Amino acid sequence: MDSFSKVLAIVKEYCSSHPMVSSIGFNKWINILEPIKLENGTAYLYTESEFSRNTTYDAYGDVLEEAFKEVLGFNVKVEILVKPQAGQREKTNTASVSAEDRLSAIGEGKKELTFENFIKGKSNELAYAFCTAVAKVDDEGSKDVFNPLFIYGNSGLGKTHLLKAIEHRVRTTRPDFNIIYITGERFTNEYIRAVTEKDTVAFHDKFRQADYLLVDDIQFIAGKDSTQEEFFHTFNELYNRNKQIVLTSDIPPSKIAKLEERLQSRFVTGMQVDIQSPDFETRLAILARKAEELNFTLPDDVMRHIAEKIKTNIRQLEGAVKKMKALTVYTSERPSIAMAQKIVKEIQIDLKPEGVTVDKIISDIAVAFGVTPEDIRSKNRSAPISLARKVAIYVFREVKGMTYLEIGNELSRDHSTMTTSYKDVVTMMKKQPDLKNTINDIVKNLKRD
Numbered sequence: 526m527d528s529f530s531k532v533l534a535i536v537k538e539y540c541s542s543h544p545m546v547s548s549i550g551f552n553k554w555i556n557i558l559e560p561i562k563l564e565n566g567t568a569y570l571y572t573e574s575e576f577s578r579n580t581t582y583d584a585y586g587d588v589l590e591e592a593f594k595e596v597l598g599f600n601v602k603v604e605i606l607v608k609p610q611a612g613q614r615e616k617t618n619t620a621s622v623s624a625e626d627r628l629s630a631i632g633e634g635k636k637e638l639t640f641e642n643f644i645k646g647k648s649n650e651l652a653y654a655f656c657t658a659v660a661k662v663d664d665e666g667s668k669d670v671f672n673p674l675f676i677y678g679n680s681g682l683g684k685t686h687l688l689k690a691i692e693h694r695v696r697t698t699r700p701d702f703n704i705i706y707i708t709g710e711r712f713t714n715e716y717i718r719a720v721t722e723k724d725t726v727a728f729h730d731k732f733r734q735a736d737y738l739l740v741d742d743i744q745f746i747a748g749k750d751s752t753q754e755e756f757f758h759t760f761n762e763l764y765n766r767n768k769q770i771v772l773t774s775d776i777p778p779s780k781i782a783k784l785e786e787r788l789q790s791r792f793v794t795g796m797q798v799d800i801q802s803p804d805f806e807t808r809l810a811i812l813a814r815k816a817e818e819l820n821f822t823l824p825d826d827v828m829r830h831i832a833e834k835i836k837t838n839i840r841q842l843e844g845a846v847k848k849m850k851a852l853t854v855y856t857s858e859r860p861s862i863a864m865a866q867k868i869v870k871e872i873q874i875d876l877k878p879e880g881v882t883v884d885k886i887i888s889d890i891a892v893a894f895g896v897t898p899e900d901i902r903s904k905n906r907s908a909p910i911s912l913a914r915k916v917a918i919y920v921f922r923e924v925k926g927m928t929y930l931e932i933g934n935e936l937s938r939d940h941s942t943m944t945t946s947y948k949d950v951v952t953m954m955k956k957q958p959d960l961k962n963t964i965n966d967i968v969k970n971l972k973r974d
Contacts, residue, residue, distance in 0.1 A: 532596060533560045533570070535847070539592040545929075545944050546588060548711055554581045555589070559608065568593055568601050571608040578605045598848040598868055638689035644814060646807030649683055652676050652798045656687045659769055660694040662702070671796035673760075673770035677777050678800030680928050681838035684773040688739045691771060695737055702736040709745030713752045720751070728755075733762045736769070743772040743792075744930065748783035748939065760791055770795075775931055782934045803839065808832040811839055815846040823849065827865045834869045838926070845869065881924055881971050883935055889967055890917050902936060916964055918943050919950040924971050 537558070541551050554577065561569035568589075572578050581589075582605060593601035640660075645653050655671050676684050692706050707715075712732075719728035732738065738759070746752045763770055774781060777799070778792040803811065809832045816823040823846065831845050848868045849860050858864065887898045894913040901914050914936070921927045921935070929947075933940030954961040 529563050529568075530560045532563065532593075532851075533558070533568075535596045536589065536592040539595055540585070540588055543588050543592070546585065548708075548714060550584065555585055558605070561606065563601070566599070566601055567604055569604050569606060572605050573608055575607055578607055581605055595844065596847060596851060598852045637693055638686045639693045640690045642814070643683065643686055643690055644803075644807060644811045646803050646810070648801040648803045648807060652678075652683075652687060652800050655796060655798050656691055656771070657694075659771060660691040660698075662695060662699050670767070670769065672764065672767070673772055673792060673795040675778060675792050675795065675797045676771070676773045676800065677775065677797070679802070679837065680775060680931075681840035682800045682802065683839055684800060685741055688741055688771060688773060691737070692739060699736075703734055704737040704739070705732060705735045706739040706741070709740060709742045712740060712756065713746055713749055716752050716755050729759075732759045735763060737771070738763055738768065739771045741773050742775070742930070744774045744776065744781045744784070744934065746784075747781050747934070753785050753788060757785070757788055757791075760788070764791070775928065776934065780934070782937045802837040805832055808835070808842060811842050812846060815843045819846060819850050821846065821850045821853075823860055827860050827862060830862055830865045831869060883921070883925070886920050886924065886971060887917055889971060890920065893963055893967055915946040915950050916967075918946045919964065920968060920971070922947055923968055 537551075537556060540546050540555050541548075546555065554572075557573060557577070558581070559571040561571055563569070572581060586603060589603045590601060593603065640653070640657055643653065655674055656676070659671055659674055676687060678684060688706060692704050695702055695704055716725075716728060719725045746756055760770065772792060777797060778784065778789045781789070809828060812823065812828045812832055816828070827849070831842065835842050835845060845865070845868050849864065852858070852864060852868070853860050884898070887901050890913055891898045891901055894909060894916070896910050896913045900910045901917055903910070905911075918932055918936075921932045922929075927935075928940075929943040930940040932943045936943075950964070954964060
């Protein structure tokens with residue numbers, strides 16, 4: 526596999542977890558893209574038809590360019606071409622690609638997420654212990670049970686890694702077990718499809734016959750009445766048969782907005798455990814492990830600088846190492862503090878203060894726009910309040926790095942509308958200098974506090 530293919534594979538992985546990309550959209554429009562070349566800051570990709578090309582541009586053009594910048598560390602323009610029929614050739618396919626030859630081995634193959642390659646520290650050792658316990662099955666099939674096990678914590682702290690590690694361990698020790706790993710979004714989509722196709726019996730059989738049901742981001746089912754009803758019965762069936770259930774969420778069950786009370790009560794009957802942000806030593810260990818996986822030598826002072834600045838998200842720590850390698854390969858420069866500073870600034874983790882609360886952000890925005898905090902959290906759609914609410918969504922992302930799902934839960938709104946509000950503010954700031962200045966002042970004041 527050539528180097529640009531590896532870059533595209535990492536880009537696709539980034540897109541697959543992007544809040545603006547559904548699993549259906551990813552499979553239908555993004556995953557089908559094929560690499561051509563990277564040349565002069567432009568990524569050339571193939572798709573299968575003119576319709577597919579136009580749809581991908583319209584729906585995911587910005588996401589693709591964001592993903593390439595995240596992976597490579599510099600702006601990349603995306604050009605999507607229709608793949609020629611047999612006997613035809615695109616001119617771009619025969620051009621020399623000098624930049625591509627310099628981008629060798631930036632990404633690694635997708636590694637299995639196991640307990641052995643999970644970096645333990647004070648922030649996650651309890652969650653690790655509980656997960657290894659539920660993954661331990663004796664010869665008779667019984668196990669140390671914390672059922673259900675509910676793991677919560679901010680995005681990027683290793684919840685998915687632990688779920689996949691449970692899956693890997695049990696598959697290794699008990700290949701006869703039926704283990705299902707699924708996200709809350711995919712569970713919802715599969716249920717909707719089953720209802721639409723009048724095939725709910727097969728859906729019931731699939732999930733209610735599991736020995737282990739591992740559900741990532743269970744908060745996604747909140748507010749979806751029929752999906753919650755289905756999951757309630759699935760949960761009861763498995764629980765009553767002593768089958769292991771492990772769930773993850775960004776927040777504890779009691780704080781998931783629009784989650785039915787009967788589900789909340791069941792989620793807390795077993796064991797709840799949170800994962801905190803990693804301490805400095807754990808962050809260093811994560812950086813060292815990622816550099817080793819990439820066969821990349823990262824000087825100690827550079828690792829220390831990254832570990833000091835990126836404090837709250839393991840994915841961003843790993844992303845910083847990937848971007849460091851991409852940049853060193855592309856520019857032929859040696860990794861340095863200056864390069865690390867540039868990458869960290871782009872990630873903007875050092876500009877996201879941990880001490881700024883959601884209430885503080887809402888309060889400052891309310892004062893700036895002449896409304897009340899209650900107005901921002903309300904359903905009122907009047908123009909001034911709607912604008913203040915959209916600005917709050919923008920600031921939540923820029924200052925606290927909150928996911929759209931977290932913002933939606935905080936404001937008791939569907940997370941899908943959060944992406945539109947964020948983009949609306951970005952567009953308005955380009956056209957309205959006074960609004961841009963006001964928002965920038967709010968952000969600066971929050972970061973200064």
